[in-house]
Amino acid sequence: MIYEQTKAACLELIRLERADVRPVRLLVIGASSSEVGGGQIGKASQPQLGGEIARAALDAAREFGVGVAFQCCEHLNRALVVERRVAEKYGLEPVCVVPYPKAGGSVASAAYRMMDEPVVVEAIQADAGIDIGDTLIGMHLKPVAVPVRLAANLVGEARVVAARTRAKLIGGERAKYNL
Incomplete structure (x- = not known):
């Protein structure tokens, strides 16, 4: 069930077609296996659930050729796990x-x-x-984040919050954004 719920959320977000948001080339996943399992974030880590979530997100991203990054917890300063080719493509320095x-x-x-x-x-x-289980992924999104309400809004016991990003609107009251 965890695999299916996670994959459904990922696919729904990737497939979303809206004129005001960027296409997805790089997706960040933050997830608490503790929250998914019904516990408190950081207090009841469940490696088996972590594996199901990671596999589902990787499978969904591969279907669309999307790069995926997995946010670590605060003990690693919310660093991210990515494939080396993703790091190289975006000029990211491994630690x-x-x-x-x-x-x-x-x-x-x-x-x-x-x-x-x-x-x-x-x-x-x-x-x-x-964000599965309130892990706070906003620091890893381009500005400007646009909240997306997914039909797949739970993974296990954890709440799912999603966002896409858009270009900044600049210029003030006289600015125009279309021809």
């Missing part, structure tokens, strides 16, 4: 750390072990994001 369930989080730890060539980077600017 030296390997996430584990109690130092990085179950989801990021599982993703690291599932990827072909994983690296950890300190920050990204993603086009879209999914």
Whole structure:
């Protein structure tokens, strides 16, 4: 059930077609396996659930050729696990750390072990994001984040919050945004 709920949320966000948001090329996932399992964030890590979430997000991203980044917990300063090719494509400098369930989080730890060539980077600017269990992914989204209400709004016991991003609107009261 966790795999299916996670994949449904990812696919719904990636497929969303709106003129006011960027297409998804890079997706950030923040997820608390503790919250998914009905516990308090950071207090009841569940590696098996972390694996289901990571696998579902990776599968959904692969279907659309989207890069995916998994946010680690605050013990690793919310660094992110990505494939080396994603880091190279976006000019991201890898750091030296390997996430584990109690130092990085179950989801990021599982993703690291599932990827072909994983690296950890300190920050990204993603086009879209999914937050499963109130992990606070906003710092890794491009400005300006646009909230998206998903039909798939729960994974296990955890609330799902999603966002896409759009270009900044600048110029004040005289500015025009269309021809």
